Amino acid sequence: MSEFIRVEVLAGYHDRKNFECPTGGLGDYLRERASQDVRHRAAAVFVAVNPAAPERVLGYYTLSSLSLKLTDIPAQHQRKLARYPDVGVTLLGRLAVDVSCRGQHLGEFLLFDALYRVIATSSTIATVALVVDTLVDSKDFYIRYGFTHLRDQRYWLPLDSARDLMQNQPPSILTHEERPS
Ligand SMILES: CC(C)(COP(=O)(O)OP(=O)(O)OC[C@H]1O[C@@H](n2cnc3c(N)ncnc32)[C@H](O)[C@@H]1OP(=O)(O)O)[C@@H](O)C(=O)NCCC(=O)NCCS
Numbered sequence: 081m082s083e084f085i086r087v088e089v090l091a092g093y094h095d096r097k098n099f100e101c102p103t104g105g106l107g108d109y110l111r112e113r114a115s116q117d118v119r120h121r122a123a124a125v126f127v128a129v130n131p132a133a134p135e136r137v138l139g140y141y142t143l144s145s146l147s148l149k150l151t152d153i154p155a156q157h158q159r160k161l162a163r164y165p166d167v168g169v170t171l172l173g174r175l176a177v178d179v180s181c182r183g184q185h186l187g188e189f190l191l192f193d194a195l196y197r198v199i200a201t202s203s204t205i206a207t208v209a210l211v212v213d214t215l216v217d218s219k220d221f222y223i224r225y226g227f228t229h230l231r232d233q234r235y236w237l238p239l240d241s242a243r244d245l246m247q248n249q250p251p252s253i254l255t256h257e258e259r260p261s
Pocket residue numbers: 101103104106173174175176177178181182183184185186187188189213214215217218219220221224
């Protein structure tokens with residue numbers, strides 16, 4: 081895998097059919113439903129590519145809006161929020177890395193890219209946190225980046241914690257744009 085990765089909005093030229101991730105139907109989702117979800121504005125889909133071969137999808141994630149009940153938020157966080165019954169958050173609905181690219185910090189890179197986008201747009205569309213419904217095997221992946229439990233398989237990272245994470249723990253691989261000249 082190239083040391084430099086670019087994240088793009090899912091487009092027609094991306095080859096979905098060769099993306100391999102049997103876990104949790106995440107490969108099937110990219111092949112069969114991702115484009116529809118984009119068309120119906122159910123989710124925004126972002127793919128990681130090597131700029132030298134941008135049609136090959138190495139990994140992807142999805143973002144969409146979600147509303148949580150204020151009462152579902154841990155008490156110590158409720159105090160910092162407006163007293164409305166619902167809290168606007170961003171759902172990281174899916175995140176997957178092609179089986180051939182695992183263990184090379186691409187998952188981490190995609191997670192940081194998602195956090196970066198959410199932080200960057202939060203002054204335009206307010207959101208309190210990134211929320212993820214983890215698969216059993218992936219829970220610890222999110223915990224290691226500071227996500228904490230909400231309920232069931234659902235974890236969250238408040239935006240203030242996300243900002244701290246981005247400052248204190250930069251991702252191990254660089255974006256194409258960050259490539260030194
Ligand atoms: C979970 C997943 C996205 C991780 O991607 P990856 O590129 O293989 O992981 P990375 O190389 O970025 O891992 C970064 C760090 O997290 C650790 N890590 C990776 N997967 C982990 C897991 N499931 N549990 C705990 N730690 C994990 C790595 O060991 C690495 O630690 P290090 O910095 O000490 O070396 C990938 O395994 C995947 O696509 N799994 C199937 C789908 C899935 O479970 N998605 C998440 C739920 S939507």
